[in-house]
Amino acid sequence: MLSIINYIREFLRPHWITTFFTAKTAPLVTPPHFRDFPELTDKECTHCLACMMICPAPEAITVVKREEIWRPEITKGHCIRCGLCIEACPEDVLTSGRILAYKKEEELTLQGTFHIEIDQSKCMGCGNCTVACPVNREIDPALRSSGTSTSDEVIMRVDTGQNKVLHEEKCTGCKTCEESCSNGAIRVARIVEALQGGEK
Amino acid sequence: MNKYLYEKDLRQMKLIILESRRHDAVVLELAATLGIKRQQLRKILIERSDMMFLENLPARCDVAREAGDDTERLLGIPLLTQAFCLISKEDGVLIKEQYLRRIQDGIKHEAAVSEARMEMMELIRS
Amino acid sequence: MKKTVDISLPVGPMHPCFKEPCRIKCETRGEYVLAAEVELGYVKKGIERIMRGRPWQEVMFLAERVCGICSVIHNFVFIESVEHISGIVPTERAAYLRVIVNELDRMQSHLLANYSYCYTIEHETLAMYLLNLRETVMDQLELITGARVTCAFIVPGGVRCDISSDIADELRSALDHIDAELTRFIRIFETGPLIGLRSKGIGILTKDAAIESHAVGPTARASGIDNDQRSTHPTYTALGFSPVIRQEGDNFARIMVRFEEVFQSIRLIRSALEAMREGPIRGGGTIKAGSIRYRGEAPRGELLYELTTDDYGRILEIAIQTPSIPNIQVCAHAMLIDAQSAADITSIFISSDPCIACTER
Numbered sequence: 178m179l180s181i182i183n184y185i186r187e188f189l190r191p192h193w194i195t196t197f198f199t200a201k202t203a204p205l206v207t208p209p210h211f212r213d214f215p216e217l218t219d220k221e222c223t224h225c226l227a228c229m230m231i232c233p234a235p236e237a238i239t240v241v242k243r244e245e246i247w248r249p250e251i252t253k254g255h256c257i258r259c260g261l262c263i264e265a266c267p268e269d270v271l272t273s274g275r276i277l278a279y280k281k282e283e284e285l286t287l288q289g290t291f292h293i294e295i296d297q298s299k300c301m302g303c304g305n306c307t308v309a310c311p312v313n314r315e316i317d318p319a320l321r322s323s324g325t326s327t328s329d330e331v332i333m334r335v336d337t338g339q340n341k342v343l344h345e346e347k348c349t350g351c352k353t354c355e356e357s358c359s360n361g362a363i364r365v366a367r368i369v370e371a372l373q374g375g376e377k
Numbered sequence: 378m379n380k381y382l383y384e385k386d387l388r389q390m391k392l393i394i395l396e397s398r399r400h401d402a403v404v405l406e407l408a409a410t411l412g413i414k415r416q417q418l419r420k421i422l423i424e425r426s427d428m429m430f431l432e433n434l435p436a437r438c439d440v441a442r443e444a445g446d447d448t449e450r451l452l453g454i455p456l457l458t459q460a461f462c463l464i465s466k467e468d469g470v471l472i473k474e475q476y477l478r479r480i481q482d483g484i485k486h487e488a489a490v491s492e493a494r495m496e497m498m499e500l501i502r503s
Numbered sequence: 504m505k506k507t508v509d510i511s512l513p514v515g516p517m518h519p520c521f522k523e524p525c526r527i528k529c530e531t532r533g534e535y536v537l538a539a540e541v542e543l544g545y546v547k548k549g550i551e552r553i554m555r556g557r558p559w560q561e562v563m564f565l566a567e568r569v570c571g572i573c574s575v576i577h578n579f580v581f582i583e584s585v586e587h588i589s590g591i592v593p594t595e596r597a598a599y600l601r602v603i604v605n606e607l608d609r610m611q612s613h614l615l616a617n618y619s620y621c622y623t624i625e626h627e628t629l630a631m632y633l634l635n636l637r638e639t640v641m642d643q644l645e646l647i648t649g650a651r652v653t654c655a656f657i658v659p660g661g662v663r664c665d666i667s668s669d670i671a672d673e674l675r676s677a678l679d680h681i682d683a684e685l686t687r688f689i690r691i692f693e694t695g696p697l698i699g700l701r702s703k704g705i706g707i708l709t710k711d712a713a714i715e716s717h718a719v720g721p722t723a724r725a726s727g728i729d730n731d732q733r734s735t736h737p738t739y740t741a742l743g744f745s746p747v748i749r750q751e752g753d754n755f756a757r758i759m760v761r762f763e764e765v766f767q768s769i770r771l772i773r774s775a776l777e778a779m780r781e782g783p784i785r786g787g788g789t790i791k792a793g794s795i796r797y798r799g800e801a802p803r804g805e806l807l808y809e810l811t812t813d814d815y816g817r818i819l820e821i822a823i824q825t826p827s828i829p830n831i832q833v834c835a836h837a838m839l840i841d842a843q844s845a846a847d848i849t850s851i852f853i854s855s856d857p858c859i860a861c862t863e864r
C-alpha cells in the first residue's frame with residue numbers, strides 16, 4: 178500500500194508530468210571543459226621535447242620539423258587524452274579543455290631528470306638510438322647518417338662496438354631511443370616531479 | 378578432470394593465475410608445509426578448484442594465517458582447511474589430535490610432523 | 504571441483520544481466536542450486552606485467568585502466584603507495600580534493616551497481632532513474648577533471664588541478680539535486696513489495712563465511728563486518744568518517760548499504776568543501792626506492808597494491824588485489840548455495856557488484 182502511494186506521489190509531481198509530455202533529448206555537445214586531444218595554439222615550439230618526455234602512451238606525440246618550423250604532432254589512435262603534454266610544455270604550444278588555463282593560473286609545471294641505462298649484454302652496437310636521438314642530431318649533424326660520431330658533445334655514441342653514454346645531462350627524456358632499439362637494451366628512467374609555483 | 382575441450386582450456390588459464398607473484402608465494406608456503414613440490418601442489422589445485430577460487434587464494438591465506446592455535450599453525454591446518462579447502466575441518470581436528478597423541482607417546486617431534494604430513498597428503502589424494 | 508550431480512546450468516559468458524563476460528556453472532537439482540563455480544579468462548589483461556619497468560607517470564594511467572568503473576581509486580591507491588615509499592605528503596588542499604573526486608567516483612559506481620541490480624530484478628524504471636542520476640555525478644567528475652572516467656587526477660604530492668568557487672557552487676547544487684532525488688528512489692525501493700520479494704532473505708552471506716573468504720566492501724559491511732579502509736585514512740578521519748554497517752547479509756542489505764554510502768559520500772564531499780582552505784595543490788617530490796603493501800577503500804571494497812620501486816622511481820614488481828576477487832568468490836561459493844530459483848542466480852551475483860575487468864587485471 179505504501180508502495181502504491183509512493184508511486185502515485187512519484188508520478189504526480191509537476192516536474193515528472195511536464196518532463197513526461199515535453200521529453201526531448203538534449204543535443205549532444207562537447208562541454209568546453211572536456212579534455213580532448215591536444216590542439217596547437219599559435220605559440221612557437223622550441224623543440225625542447227618536454228611533451229615527448231612526459232607522454233605516457235607510446236609514440237602518441239612526436240615533434241617534427243615541417244616547413245622549417247618545429248611542431249608537435251599527435252597520433253590520435255595512440256594518444257590517451259591525458260593532457261600531461263599540455264602541462265609539461267614550457268611554451269604553451271598545446272591546449273585542451275581548461276588545462277592550459279589552470280596551468281597558467283596556478284603555475285603548474287612538470288619537471289624531470291633523466292638517467293640512461295644501457296644493458297651492455299643486449300646492446301649490439303648498431304647505433305640506432307644514437308641516430309634516432311633528436312638531441313644528438315642537433316649537436317652533430319653527421320649522426321644523421323651513421324651511428325659513429327667524432328664529436329665529444331653528443332649524448333651517446335657507438336665507440337669500438339659499444340654504445341657509450343657521454344653526456345647524460347643533455348638528455349631530454351624523449352624516449353625516441355627506447356622506441357628505436359630493436360633489442361630493448363636502452364632504457365631511459367624519467368624521474369618526474371609535479372611542481373607548483375615559479376621556483377626551480 | 379573430464380575430457381571436455383572447455384575444461385582443458387582452463388588449465389592454462391589456471392596456471393597463469395597460480396604463477397602470479399602473490400599466488401606463487403602462498404603456493405610455495407603450503408608446499409613447504411606439506412613437504413611436496415610446488416608443481417605437485419599446483420596440479421592438485423588446478424584439478425580441484427575453479428578459477429575464481431584460485432584468484433582469491435592470497436586473501437584467504439591472509440585470513441587463515443591468523444586462525445588456529447600454535448600446533449595447528451605448525452602443521453599448516455588452517456591453511457589447508459580454511460584457505461585452500463583441500464581437507465575438511467573435521468579431518469583437520471582429527472590430524473591435530475593424532476599429532477598431539479603421538480607427541481605424548483614419546484615420538485620425536487620431526488617424526489610426528491612427517492606422519493601428520495603423510496596423513497594430510499593421503500586425505501588430499503583420496 | 505567434484506561434481507555432486509551431473510546437471511550443470513551454465514550462466515554466461517554472455518548474459519543480458521552481466522556487464523562483463525564470465526561463466527557461472529551451477530549444479531542444480533530442479534531450480535535449487537547445490538554448488539556454483541565461476542570461470543574467468545575472457546578478458547585477461549596482464550596489466551601487472553605491462554606496468555613493470557615504468558615510471559609513475561605511465562603506471563598511473565595503466566592503474567586507472569585496471570577497472571573502468573572505479574578508476575579514480577586505482578590512481579589514488581597507486582599514487583599514495585608510491586608517496587608512502589618516498590615520504591611525500593600531499594598538500595592539505597590536495598588531500599581534500601582527492602577525497603572529493605574519490606567520493607564522486609564512489610557515488611557513480613554505487614549508483615551503477617544498484618542500477619544493474621534493479622535491472623536484473625526487472626525493475627527497469629527505477630534502474631533507468633538511477634542511471635540518469637549517475638549522469639549528474641559523471642558530469643561533475645567531468646567538470647572537475649575533464650574526463651568522465653580515467654580522470655588521471657592525482658599525481659605524487661598533489662592533484663592535477665584546483666577547483667574554483669564556481670565549480671564548487673555547481674558541485675554543491677548537484678549534490679543537493681542528488682540528495683533529493685535519491686531520497687525518493689530509496690523510498691520506492693524500500694517499500695516495493697515485489698522488490699522485497701526478490702531481495703529480502705535472498706542470497707544470505709553469513710558473517711563467518713564472509714570472514715573466511717576475506718569479503719570486503721559493501722558485501723562484507725552488509726553482513727556486519729566492520730571493515731572500511733577509509734576509517735584509518737588520515738583525511739577521512741579528519742572529516743569524521745564512520746562506516747555504514749548492516750546485519751542482515753541479504754541482497755536487500757547490500758543494496759541499501761550502497762544507497763546509504765552514496766549519502767555518506769555526499770556528506771563527506773560537503774564537509775570537505777567546507778574544510779578546504781586556499782593553498783597550493785602540488786608539493787613536488789620524486790619517487791625513491793622501496794617496497795610497500797598499501798590498502799585503500801575502493802567502491803567495491805579493500806584494494807591492495809603491493810609494489811617495489813627502484814632508485815629511479817620505476818616500478819620493479821607489482822601485485823594488485825582488487826576487491827572483486829574475494830567478493831565474487833564468496834558470492835559463488837557461499838551466497839549462491841541454496842538459492843531457491845535459477846532467476847535468483849543472476850540477482851545474487853549482481854548484488855555482490857562483480858567487476859570482471861578488475862578481477863582479471
Ligand code: SF4
Nearest residue numbers: 232256257259260262
Ligand atoms: S595528451 Fe597525453 S597521451 Fe596524448 S600526446 Fe599528450 S601526453 Fe601523450
Ligand code: SF4
Nearest residue numbers: 222223225226228266
Ligand atoms: S614541450 Fe612544447 S615547446 Fe617543447 S617540444 Fe613539446 S610542444 Fe614544443
Ligand code: SF4
Nearest residue numbers: 310348349351352354
Ligand atoms: S631519451 Fe634518448 S633519444 Fe631522447 S634525448 Fe634522451 S638519449 Fe636522446
